[in-house]
Amino acid sequence: MSEDLKRGLDYIGVCCVFFCHDGQGNLLLHKRSANCRDEQGCWDCGGGSMEFGETFEEAACREISEEYGTAPLEIQFVTTRNVLRENNGQPTHWMANIFVAKLDPTLVKNGEPEKIEELGWFPFDTLPEPLHSQLTRHFVAARKTVGF
Numbered sequence: 001m002s003e004d005l006k007r008g009l010d011y012i013g014v015c016c017v018f019f020c021h022d023g024q025g026n027l028l029l030h031k032r033s034a035n036c037r038d039e040q041g042c043w044d045c046g047g048g049s050m051e052f053g054e055t056f057e058e059a060a061c062r063e064i065s066e067e068y069g070t071a072p073l074e075i076q077f078v079t080t081r082n083v084l085r086e087n088n089g090q091p092t093h094w095m096a097n098i099f100v101a102k103l104d105p106t107l108v109k110n111g112e113p114e115k116i117e118e119l120g121w122f123p124f125d126t127l128p129e130p131l132h133s134q135l136t137r138h139f140v141a142a143r144k145t146v147g148f
Contacts, residue, residue, distance in 0.1 A: 007049055008092045008093060008094050009087075009090060009092055012093045012094065012095060013049060013092075013093070013094045013095070014049065014050045014094070014095045014097070015047055015048060015049050015050060015059075015094055015095070015096050015097070016047060016048065016050060016056055016059040016060040016063055016096075016097045016098075016099060017045060017046070017047035017096045017097065017098045017099070017134075017138050018045060018046045018047060018060050018063065018064060018075075018098070018099040018100070018101050019045045019046075019098075019099070019100050019101070019138070019139065019142045020045070020046060020064065020068065020072070020100075020101045020102070020103045020108075021100065021101075021102055021103070021124075022102070022103065022104075022105045022121065023102050025123055025124055026105075026121040026122060026123055026124075027045075027121070027122050027123075027124055027127070028045075028046075028068065028103065028105075028108060028119065028120075028121055029043045029044060029045060029119075029120055029122060029127070029128065029135075030043070030044060030046065030067070030110075030116040030117075030118065030119050030120070031043055031044075031116070031117040031118040031119075031120075032044055032115070032116070032117065032132070033113075033114065033115050033116060033117040034117075035114050035115055036115055037087070038087045038088070039132050039133060041117075041130065042130045042131060042132045042133075042135075043120075043127065043128045043129070043130065043131050043132065043135070044131070044132035044135055045132075045135060045138065045139070046063060046064060046067045046068065047063065047096070048062075048063040048066070048067070050097075056077060056097045056099075057075060057077065057099070059097075060072075060075060060097070060099045060101070061075065064101055064103070065111070066111050066112060067111050067112050067115075067116065068103065068108045068109065068110075068111055068119075069107065069108065069109040069110070069111040070103055070104065070107040070108055070109075072101035072102060072103055073101075073102045073103060073104060074101065074102040075099055075100070075101040075102075076099060076100050076101075076146060077097070077098075077099055078098040078099060078100055078141060078142045078145045078146060079098050079141050079142075079145060080095060080096065080097050080098070081095075081096045081098060081137065081138065081141060082095060083095070083096050083134060085133060085134070096134070096138065098138055098141055098142055100142050100145075100146045105121060124143070
């Protein structure tokens with residue numbers, strides 16, 4: 001494939017999305033910086049593209065470590081969602097593998113300050129705004145399956 005093909009635009013992108021919680025009813029979200037490819041300034045759960053040869057769980061654990069500077073204490077696969085949406089008027093297509101992960105909040109730090117403007121812990125029923133366009137859909141799937 002050509003180097004200038006873009007995941008999610010020119011071919012289906014495969015990613016892992018994760019909802020990190022502290023086991024006490026709080027969800028870790030981050031505010032997307034101006035350097036993110038889309039939905040800058042929106043609150044989002046973590047996520048990222050898979051690398052060649054990774055399992056879904058390996059990708060999720062790697063991304064959690066990169067974004068939040070710590071490994072999950074527990075991680076559970078929830079479901080896969082077929083995500084069709086638009087970004088700047090262009091259709092995008094992603095397969096999102098959704099996970100729920102428990103983290104130790106004392107170990108969490110911003111591992112990607114160029115992409116993450118702010119971190120915050122929020123009660124499950126009091127999420128900040130604006131939210132990433134897919135967060136609510138992903139969260140409903142995660143909450144139904146895991147029951148948090």
